[in-house]
Amino acid sequence: MQDNARRQLRQLLGPENFLEEREDCLTYAFDASEGACLPEAVAFPETAEAVSEILAIANTHRIPIVPRGAGSGLTGGAVPLSGGIVMTMNRMNRIISVDTGNLQAIVEPGVITARLHAAMEAKGLFYPPDPASMDICTIGGNLAENAGGMRAVKYGVTKDFVMGLEVVLANGEIIHTGSRCIKDVVGYDLTRLFVGSEGTLGVITRAVLKLLPLPEGKQTLLAAFGAMEAAAQTIADVIKSGIIPTTMEFMDKHCIRAVTQYQDTGLPVDAEAVLLIEVDGTPHAIETGIKRVQAVCTANRALSVDVARDAADQERLWRSRRAIHAALGLVWPRWEEEDIAVPIARVPEMVRRVDDIAKETGAFIVCFGHAGDGNIHVSLAPHDKNTPHEALTQARAAILKDAIALEGRIAAEHGIGLIKRNQIGWNLDAPTLSLMRQIKGLLDPNGILNPGKVFPSTLTCSAPFGH
Ligand SMILES: Cc1cc2nc3c(=O)[nH]c(=O)nc-3n(C[C@H](O)[C@H](O)[C@H](O)COP(=O)(O)OP(=O)(O)OC[C@H]3O[C@@H](n4cnc5c(N)ncnc54)[C@H](O)[C@@H]3O)c2cc1C
Known part of the structure; x- marks a missing residue:
């Protein structure tokens, strides 16, 4: 990074919001994937205007910028492959407003997902997207990855709960997409373009999120199977039966054993597979749903079908699901x-x-x-x-x-991210991939935003550890 750019950034952000020491930068070199690469500096903007000024300086001096939430990404999205600046959004972490009448919340990107859940539930509201990493990941990271989660079966993923965004473009311009209206066909749907863009098209600085009323209740059921195929068939049959459960999670025998080794939550260790199924809604809807799911499990020769006794029992079952990544890492x-x-x-x-x-x-x-x-x-x-x-x-x-x-x-x-960039063309035809590249080129002509990600590339880390 050029000295004059560094000077401008120091002056703009101050020492507490602009870290340059190697040991500080090391913390921001990696995410939850295997990738790691040392940035030259870490910036902590506190406003959209600061994001805009950082990007304007970076664009002028061609400095790579890698937006970052909590770094829980699993595909290397927040790894600063070309060095440059990691722009950490966790100091922009306000829930700005909650509109119970319109079922909307306006939030900054650094809000931790589970904190948003808790704040909404306290008001009888519900924000469904629930990545298993929700205790650490941020709404900004969820938006940039279009994160899913367990409740996607019934409610959908992050993109289904975004009404509008404030985004800072690579040249520092601040744009606003979408609105607070349910029906809105004014221009192209740019909100959908930025959701899932993995920090390559702009930096999200604010979001209008859609909420739902909190369901009256929920019930969880654990079904064990003697064959993996029977569990897989049950999944398809439950949907065919006309019930859409809130969640329908699957674990095979190796997973069950790894989780049990990590923390014994009472999973049936002799089963070949288990399904963890949750139904929510009114008491009547829950009762009907659980009965129908039980019947489908039994028809598929489930070894056992256990309905959670109370909230603590439900939590015990979900704890086992949330422990999977840690358990696999241990074993x-x-x-x-x-x-x-x-x-x-x-x-x-x-x-x-x-x-x-x-x-x-x-x-x-x-x-x-x-x-x-x-x-x-x-x-x-x-x-x-x-x-x-x-x-x-x-x-x-x-x-x-x-x-x-x-x-x-x-x-x-x-x-x-980084991990699957060279396989993206397996799923997208050449004209589609080419159009995506053109969009990237239009929004970020100097290629400063998260270089080396999403598109096929041979770019490797410019500053590996130890150098
Ligand atoms: C144990 C574990 C369980 C997980 N479970 C799930 C799961 O169930 N479902 C799921 O979908 N994912 C899951 N993940 C993956 C990860 O948590 C999600 O991808 C999450 O959305 C990343 O959020 P983050 O704040 O950590 O973002 P980061 O990892 O910091 O960044 C992710 C990407 O978003 C970009 N970005 C971050 N903030 C912004 C912003 N404000 N503007 C523009 N771009 C930005 C970054 O550049 C990067 O490309 C899991 C991860 C772990 C470690």
Whole structure:
């Protein structure tokens, strides 16, 4: 970074909002993926105007800018591949207003997702998107990744709850997309363009979020199966039965055992697979829904179907789901994860194919995820120390190709980022990918926003650790 740019940024932000020491920068070199690269500085803007001024300086001096929420991303989106400045949004963390009459909240990007949930629930309101990382991740990161979560089966994902955005463009201009109106066809839908743009098109500084009334209640059920296919078939059959559960989570036997090893929450360790299903709504809707789900599980030869006794029991079950990533990390320190989506009715076929891939490649494969919306997380680890890494690479490619063959997507909710940038063309045809590149070129002609992400690229880290 040029000295005069540094001077301008120091003057603009002050020492508490602009860190330059190597040991400070190290903390912002990585996210929750395997990628890591050292930035030259870290900026903490507190207003959209400050974001705008930083971007104007960066654009003039061609300094890469990587927006960052909590760094919980799993695809390297917040890794500063070209050095430059990591722009951390966590000091813009106000819930600016909550409009109970219009069911809307206006928030800054640094609000932690679980904090928003709690604040809304205290007012009898509901913001459904619930990534499993909600205790740490931010609304800005959720918007930039179009994060999903467990409740997507019934309610959808982040994009379904955004009405409008304030975004700062690469040249420092501040734009406003969407509005507070449910019906709004004034111009192109730019809100949807920025949601899921992974910090490559602009920096989100404010969002108008849609809320719902808090459901009256919810009930959770745990069904255990003697065969993985029976669990997968149950998922498709529940949807066919006309019930849309709030969540329908899936864990295979390896996952059940890893979670139990990490914290014993009473999962049935002898089962081949379990489904964790939640139904919400009025007491009548819950009763009808749970009965119908129980019937479908039984028809698919469930070994047991247990309805949670009370709120504490529900929490025990959900704790096991939220512990999966930590549990897998403990049991297999070097596991890798794919995040695929297929149409819901094709989940059983996808699960069968993953099983075949494990046998063919010799990779050890664990399946879990939000299978009720067709999103399967496939975790891979070496079988033992003799398994070549090539086996995992082959298995990952085969999983993505099989998902595509089933009309699926290679990225469901974790983004493309760095990890899948060279596979994006597997899912998008050339004219579509080219149009996306043109949009990027138009909004960020100097390529300063999150370089090396989303699009196929050979760009590697400019400042790896140890250099
Ligand atoms: C244990 C665990 C469980 C997870 N479970 C889920 C899950 O269930 N569902 C799911 O969808 N994801 C999940 N994730 C992934 C991750 O938490 C989400 O992608 C989340 O949305 C990232 O938010 P963040 O604040 O950490 O963003 P970061 O990781 O900091 O950034 C993510 C991307 O957003 C960009 N960005 C951040 N803020 C802004 C902004 N204000 N403007 C523009 N761009 C911005 C960054 O440049 C980067 O490209 C999980 C991760 C972990 C570690």
